[in-house]
Amino acid sequence: MRRLLTPRVLALGGALLVLAVAALAVFVPYLSREREAVAGVPVPSPFAVEENIRLAPDQEVCLDAVAIDADSEIAEFTVTSKSKSGPPLSVSAEAPGYRYAAEVDGGYLSPDTIRVPLEPPTRSLLAEFCVANRGNRKVDLLGAHEARTASRVIARVDGTDIPQDLTLRFLSEDYGSVFARLDTLVARMSAFHPLVLETPVLWLLLALLVLVLPAAAIYAVVSSFRD
Amino acid sequence: MTGGAVRGSRPRATVGQATAAARGWVARARRIPRPLTALILVGAIHVAAWMAVTPAFQGPDEAAHFAYAQQLAETGGPPEKEAGNGLNRSTEQIQAMEWAGLHSLIGVIGARPAWSDAEERSWEKAEAALPPEASADGEGPNAVAGNPPLYYAYEAVSYHAAPGGSLFARFHAMRITSALIYLAMIPLAWLIAAELFTSLWARSLTAAIVALQPKLASLGASINPDVLLATVWTAFIYVAIRTLRRGPTNGRLAALGLLAAASLLTHGRGLAILGPLAAVLVFTYLRHRPGRRAAVRGAGLCLGLVAAGLAALLVFRALSSGGGAYSGEVAGFGEQRFDLRQFLSYVWQFYLPKLEFMAPTIGLQDYGFRETFVRGFFGDYASLEVTLPRSVVDLLQIGLVFLFVALYTLAVARWRTVRQWWDTPAVLLIAGLSMLLLVHLVSYRNMLITPADPLFAGRYLLPLVSIFAVGVVTVVAALPRRGAAVAAGLIVGVEIALAMSGLGLSLVRFYA
Numbered sequence: 148m149r150r151l152l153t154p155r156v157l158a159l160g161g162a163l164l165v166l167a168v169a170a171l172a173v174f175v176p177y178l179s180r181e182r183e184a185v186a187g188v189p190v191p192s193p194f195a196v197e198e199n200i201r202l203a204p205d206q207e208v209c210l211d212a213v214a215i216d217a218d219s220e221i222a223e224f225t226v227t228s229k230s231k232s233g234p235p236l237s238v239s240a241e242a243p244g245y246r247y248a249a250e251v252d253g254g255y256l257s258p259d260t261i262r263v264p265l266e267p268p269t270r271s272l273l274a275e276f277c278v279a280n281r282g283n284r285k286v287d288l289l290g291a292h293e294a295r296t297a298s299r300v301i302a303r304v305d306g307t308d309i310p311q312d313l314t315l316r317f318l319s320e321d322y323g324s325v326f327a328r329l330d331t332l333v334a335r336m337s338a339f340h341p342l343v344l345e346t347p348v349l350w351l352l353l354a355l356l357v358l359v360l361p362a363a364a365i366y367a368v369v370s371s372f373r374d
Numbered sequence: 375m376t377g378g379a380v381r382g383s384r385p386r387a388t389v390g391q392a393t394a395a396a397r398g399w400v401a402r403a404r405r406i407p408r409p410l411t412a413l414i415l416v417g418a419i420h421v422a423a424w425m426a427v428t429p430a431f432q433g434p435d436e437a438a439h440f441a442y443a444q445q446l447a448e449t450g451g452p453p454e455k456e457a458g459n460g461l462n463r464s465t466e467q468i469q470a471m472e473w474a475g476l477h478s479l480i481g482v483i484g485a486r487p488a489w490s491d492a493e494e495r496s497w498e499k500a501e502a503a504l505p506p507e508a509s510a511d512g513e514g515p516n517a518v519a520g521n522p523p524l525y526y527a528y529e530a531v532s533y534h535a536a537p538g539g540s541l542f543a544r545f546h547a548m549r550i551t552s553a554l555i556y557l558a559m560i561p562l563a564w565l566i567a568a569e570l571f572t573s574l575w576a577r578s579l580t581a582a583i584v585a586l587q588p589k590l591a592s593l594g595a596s597i598n599p600d601v602l603l604a605t606v607w608t609a610f611i612y613v614a615i616r617t618l619r620r621g622p623t624n625g626r627l628a629a630l631g632l633l634a635a636a637s638l639l640t641h642g643r644g645l646a647i648l649g650p651l652a653a654v655l656v657f658t659y660l661r662h663r664p665g666r667r668a669a670v671r672g673a674g675l676c677l678g679l680v681a682a683g684l685a686a687l688l689v690f691r692a693l694s695s696g697g698g699a700y701s702g703e704v705a706g707f708g709e710q711r712f713d714l715r716q717f718l719s720y721v722w723q724f725y726l727p728k729l730e731f732m733a734p735t736i737g738l739q740d741y742g743f744r745e746t747f748v749r750g751f752f753g754d755y756a757s758l759e760v761t762l763p764r765s766v767v768d769l770l771q772i773g774l775v776f777l778f779v780a781l782y783t784l785a786v787a788r789w790r791t792v793r794q795w796w797d798t799p800a801v802l803l804i805a806g807l808s809m810l811l812l813v814h815l816v817s818y819r820n821m822l823i824t825p826a827d828p829l830f831a832g833r834y835l836l837p838l839v840s841i842f843a844v845g846v847v848t849v850v851a852a853l854p855r856r857g858a859a860v861a862a863g864l865i866v867g868v869e870i871a872l873a874m875s876g877l878g879l880s881l882v883r884f885y886a
Binding site: 152154155157158159160161162163164165166169173174177178182184185187188190191192194212214215216270271272273295296297298299316325328332334335336338339340341343344349352353355356359360361363364365366367368369370371372373 | 408409410412413415416419420422423425426427429430472473474475477478480481482484485486487488489490491492493494496497538540542543546573574575577578579581582585586855856858859860861862863864866867868869870871873874875877878881882885886
């Protein structure tokens with residue numbers, strides 16, 4: 148037995164033991180856990196300073212050039228005014244060749260995060276995204292007005308520029324794990340990268356990372372021991 | 375005839391020379407030990423993965439470092455720290471970051487980068503419409519403009535060499551050249567271990583610890599002078615140990631001087647190299663006792679190169695903004711009162727619990743050893759918002775404390791060996807303490823002005839990563855052979871798991 152347990156075998160065993168424990172206890176549960184599938188965040192929630200966008204009855208706030216992707220199936224924004232019966236809202240998104248409109252029934256408890264089902268376009272596009280107050284009372288929507296989270300989009304209330312941006316994000320309907328959505332994640336990583344980091348190269352890199360990196364690191368140390 | 379014969383034979387001679395040179399390179403490459411080759415491959419995959427998973431400008435202060443390098447590349451001069459034209463980045467960089475959703479992404483967990491084709495196409499159109507001067511108008515104020523120019527000058531070369539000329543092509547070319555600096559640390563760590571340990575596995579383990587250190591690889595994948603500083607320090611430590619062990623030569627002393635100058639020209643924190651440099655020169659003299667003339671000549675050569683580096687920095691500053699050699703992190707010590715008692719109390723409470731008679735520490739009360747040496751040294755990726763789980767940080771902290779206790783115990787138990795080779799551990803210790811003293815002084819000074827900003831991140835310790843690796847291997851080497859093998863395997867397993875964890879957390883943070 149002692150003969151079998153050479154330094155190389157022991158070093159290999161030590162490394163594999165740690166990796167097996169890490170894989171079973173941490174990596175697999177973490178990567179196979181279902182999680183919210185974010186499809187885009189045109190305006191993130193404010194980092195430190197919340198500033199509301201107040202809409203009087205029949206007023207609407209619009210964000211221009213919001214990117215809506217083919218997997219943007221839910222639009223999410225936040226009503227911040229305290230109310231036991233929030234006013235009805237209408238939500239619309241419009242771009243050349245694409246138009247979608249939905250209604251949010253009144254009577255919801257607020258403050259609350261509002262999620263509106265969206266018919267996504269067949270391919271990503273830049274659209275005007277609007278939320279209108281269809282009730283007879285004012286409503287406050289969560290906005291961000293700070294340098295830290297300033298984004299590209301410009302917000303307007305009834306056509307007039309306002310300093311705040313309406314916080315907005317899009318979600319996909321299926322809550323997939325990282326494993327299940329790995330192809331989407333890899334495709335996203337290739338955005339705004341030069342050609343050398345296109346999707347096939349990223350898949351190759353992922354394979355090298357998962358297979359070759361541990362193997363080469365363990366080989367380097369294990370093979371350095373003399374039996 | 376003769377001339378014709380000569381002309382006729384020259385191409386053959388050139389081809390022959392080239393072939394011989396190529397054969398020489400191949401032969402030399404074959405002499406590289408296989409474990410080291412494997413570890414360089416590990417480092418290359420590791421750093422490439424960090425490059426892919428970290429969106430542009432999301433490394434620590436990466437937007438500001440890119441802006442400095444771009445301004446230097448475009449105009450030949452650095453941006454201004456406080457004045458300038460009001461643009462801390464060029465118009466091109468501002469628009470690129472807006473279209474790619476990269477500005478609001480910095481440090482904001484709920485934000486995501488832009489990834490839609492529509493945004494990418496729109497940016498390409500916007501970029502094509504930008505005038506040429508849009509890439510050269512980031513005159514400042516730039517928060518990192520006080521940094522010395524060496525790293526940015528190096529990056530300016532790849533900025534211009536990038537194919538296509540688009541901003542993101544240039545950006546990624548600069549990241550790749552930064553990654554090459556990181557990769558150089560792996561063979562350097564190997565060489566350090568080769569000076570200190572006879573066994574092959576000790577060299578492999580030292581280099582593996584460096585190649586798999588996730589914070590170092592993540593920094594190597596971003597545009598940041600800290601990676602050059604870490605590499606320069608690793609090279610310096612190698613040459614210092616070699617000089618102490620094998621004696622001074624003109625080449626070694628010149629290398630020490632050049633590396634110290636490079637440290638001064640890379641970052642304000644590079645000033646800390648003067649402590650170990652002085653120690654190496656004094657200890658080398660004490661151990662090898664060269665003649666007085668040789669000693670003066672050698673010291674003159676080494677210190678002359680350091681002085682030349684400092685002079686180059688002063689000339690650069692005088693020609694650009696006219697400020698001092700450094701600004702920001704290590705400048706302005708004279709502007710605040712320095713209370714030695716308060717400083718010592720702060721340093722004590724940074725590492726240890728507050729004693730009864732002490733006043734509460736200056737600045738943040740819960741920021742110390744754990745946040746910098748453990749959480750920040752191994753984790754806190756991107757703009758510090760991607761953190762390792764608390765339980766992992768707990769385990770790493772226990773491991774690090776165990777390492778310090780084990781090293782102390784070893785030093786006591788093997789005091790005779792320590793006394794025999796006292797100069798090598800002394801230089802490593804002085805290098806660490808010199809860097810820590812400078813960082814603590816800077817941190818203390820900064821907290822006198824802004825108590826909430828300790829200005830001491832875990833990455834500031836990365837120039838000492840080879841010393842950390844040597845420390846770990848020293849403890850492992852003290853174990854019986856089979857125990858050392860198990861420990862080496864466990865350490866490599868932990869390092870691989872840490873590297874994977876950091877990358878997985880970043881993948882989810884940015885793209886899920």
